[in-house]
Amino acid sequence: MLDIQEQYQQLKQEIDSAVLRVLASGQYVLGENVSLLEQEIATYCDAKTAVGVASGTDALALILMALGIGKGDEVITTPFTFVATAEVVSHLGAEPVFVDIDPATFNIDPEQVEAAITPRTVAILPVHLYGQPADMNALRRIAERHHLALIEDAAQALGARFDGKPVGGLGLAGAFSFYPTKNLGGAGDGGMIVTNDLSLAEKIRLLRNHGQREGYEYHLLGWNSRLDEIQAAILRVKLKYLDEWNRARRAHAHSYNNLLQDLPLQVPLTDNRCYHVFHLYTLKLSNRGDLQNYLVQHGIESRIYYPRPLHLQVAYSHLGYREGDLPHSERASREVLSIPVHPSLTGRQIAYVAATIRKFFEEKAH
Numbered sequence: 278m279l280d281i282q283e284q285y286q287q288l289k290q291e292i293d294s295a296v297l298r299v300l301a302s303g304q305y306v307l308g309e310n311v312s313l314l315e316q317e318i319a320t321y322c323d324a325k326t327a328v329g330v331a332s333g334t335d336a337l338a339l340i341l342m343a344l345g346i347g348k349g350d351e352v353i354t355t356p357f358t359f360v361a362t363a364e365v366v367s368h369l370g371a372e373p374v375f376v377d378i379d380p381a382t383f384n385i386d387p388e389q390v391e392a393a394i395t396p397r398t399v400a401i402l403p404v405h406l407y408g409q410p411a412d413m414n415a416l417r418r419i420a421e422r423h424h425l426a427l428i429e430d431a432a433q434a435l436g437a438r439f440d441g442k443p444v445g446g447l448g449l450a451g452a453f454s455f456y457p458t459k460n461l462g463g464a465g466d467g468g469m470i471v472t473n474d475l476s477l478a479e480k481i482r483l484l485r486n487h488g489q490r491e492g493y494e495y496h497l498l499g500w501n502s503r504l505d506e507i508q509a510a511i512l513r514v515k516l517k518y519l520d521e522w523n524r525a526r527r528a529h530a531h532s533y534n535n536l537l538q539d540l541p542l543q544v545p546l547t548d549n550r551c552y553h554v555f556h557l558y559t560l561k562l563s564n565r566g567d568l569q570n571y572l573v574q575h576g577i578e579s580r581i582y583y584p585r586p587l588h589l590q591v592a593y594s595h596l597g598y599r600e601g602d603l604p605h606s607e608r609a610s611r612e613v614l615s616i617p618v619h620p621s622l623t624g625r626q627i628a629y630v631a632a633t634i635r636k637f638f639e640e641k642a643h
């Protein structure tokens with residue numbers, strides 16, 4: 278699914294020297310590299326500012342915390358995502374309200390969002406799943422009409438664009454993750470908040486470091502969610518290659534689409550307003566379990582993102598959802614299968630994966 282060592286080997290000299298410079302500097306947390314990475318990511322996302330934090334999960338949590346979201350509040354989001362999206366809402370005492378996805382894109386369905394708004398709703402939290410932006414135009418209209426905060430979970434989508442504009446700064450604030458498997462991944466955990474709201478950013482900057490301004494003066498009840506210099510230095514090296522890597526992912530996806538589209542499965546459907554960065558290349562088919570076994574037998578890894586939607590997780594049983602409540606998400610959970618799409622795949626590997634999938638269907642027919 279991924280070749281992290283290969284990516285490191287390609288950039289070894291640059292990364293090693295950046296890391297060694299940090300080690301020699303003695304400045305290990307929230308230093309020059311973090312500040313520069315923040316500026317570079319803000320510029321990359323066409324946003325006014327960015328704040329580095331300890332993880333993508335923290336990026337989401339700190340946005341919500343800075344907005345004062347908590348007990349009695351509802352946040353509308355998708356159940357077809359990584360657990361962190363909803364977990365942070367719950368940890369602040371607010372309640373995630375799950376609405377169903379558009380089965381074509383796997384992203385939150387704006388029409389269902391509007392129907393789920395109550396007097397307690399304070400925010401909409403779409404996820405740009407697999408690297409494809411959610412319908413930000415429709416979501417922004419809804420957020421404006423109902424005075425809701427629009428927060429992007431852009432953890433899988435750094436470099437993606439909607440209507441030509443980079444994700445992250447499309448709503449009030451956006452969260453990115455630099456977990457090693459993400460399109461821009463560090464050598465450990467890391468995250469970033471991007472926003473055009475400077476006072477919100479200022480508050481998040483305080484919150485990530487115990488609410489501390491100078492000395493031991495605490496202006497807010499904060500937290501330790503600082504980004505370290507080694508991560509920032511590595512990410513700054515890799516950021517220069519991100520566009521090239523995303524282009525490679527897109528080219529791989531394009532090849533797969535051509536090689537697989539006549540088979541009885543659904544290849545990823547791209548909304549033509551989106552620049553999709555293919556964090557994952559995800560097929561949808563009714564017999565995905567058989568295909569996954571077949572791929573294993575032929576030396577090909579594949580993964581299921583995500584096998585159970587959040588509204589049916591034990592951790593969320595207290596919310597009272599039942600099977601059948603959000604049918605598109607439930608069906609996606611039964612039918613999706615992600616195959617390798619990382620940048621360092623070769624044309625031969627892609628052809629082999631596609632040919633193996635074709636063979637699976639041919640053998641099944643006989």
Ligand SMILES: *Cc1c(COP(=O)(O)O)cnc(C)c1O
Nearest residue numbers: 332333334359361362432454456
């Ligand atoms: C990875 C991810 C997160 C969390 O990021 P971490 O850096 O692992 O905390 C949140 N949301 C989505 C959709 C993700 O893929």
